[in-house]
Amino acid sequence: MIVHWHRKDLRVRDNRGLGRAAAMGNRDDEGEGTGEGESEGTGEDAHIVPLFVLDPTVLEHASPVRVSCLLEALGGLRDRYRELGSDLLVFRGEASEVVPRVAAEYDAEAVTWGEDYSGLAAERDRAVTAALEDDGVETETVYDSIIHEPGSITPNQGDHYSVFSYFWKKWRDREKPAPVEPPAADDLTDLHGDDGTDPLPSLANLGFDEPKASTRPVTQATARERVASFCAGPIYEYDDRRDYPAAGATSRLSVHYKWGTIGPRAVYAATERAMDRASSDDERDGVTAFRRQLAFREFYAHVLAFNPEIVSENFSDATGEIDWRNDPDEFAAWKAGKTGYPIVDAGMRQLREDGWVHNRVRMIVAAFLTKDLLVDWRKGYDWFRYNLADHDTANDVGGWQWAASTGMDAQPYFRVFNPTKQGQDYDPDAEYIREYVPELRDASADEIHDWGSLSDAERERIAPEYPAPIVDHGERRELAIETFERARD
Template sequence: MIVHWHRRDLRASDNRGLARALATGEPVVPLFVLDPTVLEHASPIRVACLLEALDDLRTWYRDRGSDLLVARGEASAVVPAVAATYDAGTVVWNEDYSGLARERDRAVRAALEDGGIAVDTVHDAIHHEPGSITPNQGDHYAVFSYFWKKWRDRDKREPVDAPDAGDLADVTGDPIPSLAALGFDEPDATPQTVTTTAARERVAAFCSGPIYRYADDRDYPAAGGTSRLSPHLKWGTIGPRELYAATERAARRAEATDDRESVRAFQRQLAWREFYAHVLAFNPAIVTENFDGYEHEIEWRDDPDELEAWKAGETGYPIVDAGMRQLRTTGWMHNRVRMLVASFLTKDLLLDWRVGYDWFRRLLADHDTANDVGGWQWASSTGTDAQPYFRVFNPMKQGREYDPDAEYIRTHVPELADASADEIHGWHDLEPEQRERAAPGYPAPIVDHAERRERAIELFERARGESSE
């Protein structure tokens, strides 16, 4: 027999590691390990999504006379034990790129090899593995536009088939533990369904129409113009090749050049995910350290009250608060708004991007280390290809431009339901009595954007050694 160790590839179709195991001709034993070292870094909403995806995958295997073995314990002990139980000569898994995952995998590999069991690893989560798209000098690109030009022109592999029933081992697993059994409370938010069926339904719906408007709609949070596929890409309930093939079919169906360009705009976002995966693979320390080194340490402020106001969506900046409340209630946030709230934390509140990253890691159902670290460091002007430190998002202007009717804001900030769009977007300029009349339950702005913008620029100039002082 041969073991396929599922991790962030919770699907049977378009799974290159599983296909590699099938190619041996040996019956495949599917395995997932609930590793306490990994779960230490998890959160209720992500574990809830994980358990839902596991249950769905287990059903798929059981419908074909097999089962998904779900075991608890340190992977370096569990994986060799399962391999020994089923007399498996090889364990196959798909690569992951975070420092935590690679540390775990090194320990598992060492334990397996000590027991005389072979290891076979496959690149599956992204189209082009780290080290395959490089500049003339160096191991990875630090500027996305150069990476994108090569990524878009590289051939993409075709999706691989799911196993047939006869390819799978006749095994029976124990019940999947509950959230409570794993030590987690029920999440406050209700995330979207994370299963392969749900992912395929979402891909089909998106590629049947919204993808042709994506370039125009994607920045408007009330438009519903994004794919909402990020939780599925996080957990691997859809394969990257299957998704890309669906977008290519959509491009061939496009009736106008603008439609095809809109498909390309979506594919560009897929490339951003891979760009950040490459960066993380070669720079694992960026989870806690600035990618862009500064001559001096950035003098981040420490203000618990302002941080709590940001977390609660009580800053008095409507578009920021709408995003933070959407995060708390749904476990997801629109990407344009993610940039805005990250900019607000780091440039208006002058708080360390790492505290914002930690909050997102706790509440996002789609938290992906590479993507989230990349996004936070971009917004805070410390990362690869980052927003220049002197360009600071104006939350009022952004709200007026991307939510002109305040539809998104009113959805998530009900205190503003009766305020006009002009009052909402001009909230910072209203007199106290005007605010009281428009929305008595909504706070005044906690900081002055213009003043904090100047302080942010000074802060970064000092860190870069550019201050005139």
């Protein structure tokens, strides 16, 4: 028997860990595998036992919106296994105790799983590996959530790139593996009626309140549908429209990447088909621009794998101790979406309402917090980590350190986003702003974008419930530059 321990790979298609489990179980008498991804069961020796562990140590770092998505994705995965004549074992407890216990119960010779590069996951995995080794159980881990393994794309000197453009050139030209075939039904152990497996708990059972955000469905089926619809049309305009939050031109795949309801090789394969269908250079540019974003996710994963400390420490050696202001009232206004800067407030309210924020707006709100308010990026990261359904440690730390000018290939500290100009440039008709800031729904686009320069009387007449700007951007820009220059000295 082979136990496959699901974590952030809640799917059966394009799952390298499952492919490895299928291949291991189908080895011939000399011990040679059939090849990764080849899962042609014999019907005589079903051997894969799918497992998921609700680990309280991991759940301590979770939030209602993420656990809600997790339970939905788990329910979809369990349904799929049952359709295939098997089931998904779900147990609550420390992974270092549960995984070896299940391996022993099914007399498993090995346990497979996909690597996770966060510090918490690495600590958990070391404990599980040690416990399994004590029991004489083999472990087989694979990199599954990204296409190219950390350490496989490197400069001539060093273990990883810290400048994205160099990483992108190699990532772009590197041959991409095909999606991994799902295991055959015959490979899956019939677990119907097995005693001891827990039913999926509710949020309340796990100690979480209902999330305030209303998220989109997170299942394998919805992920495949989203990829198909995006690659059928919007991907061709991605290069031109992705920065406009009202356009709805992004893939919205981040939450599926987070929970692994779609595999990265399957997504890339869909872009290859889209590229083949492209009828112009502009359409091909759209596909390439989207692939560049896929590479960005992997770039940050590679950096985190070699620098786990960047979750709490500045990546850049050029920046010393920054004299953050960390004003609690200004931080509270930012979290509540009441800064008086419409594009910033729209983004912060979208975060609470949707558990997701458009990428351009993520940059705007992060820049405003770290530069205009001079609040430590770690405080912003923690707030996003709690509220995002798609929170990914590597991607989010990379994005926050970019905005704060402390990270890898970061925004230069002297280039401070002007939130008013960002709103004018990327939401010119204020469609996005009005959707999330109802106090401004009767205001014109010009009034919204000129909000900071209006008189108190004009603001009172137009939208009496919406606040005036809490800071002057021009003044705070100069303060931010001075503060960062002192830190660099």
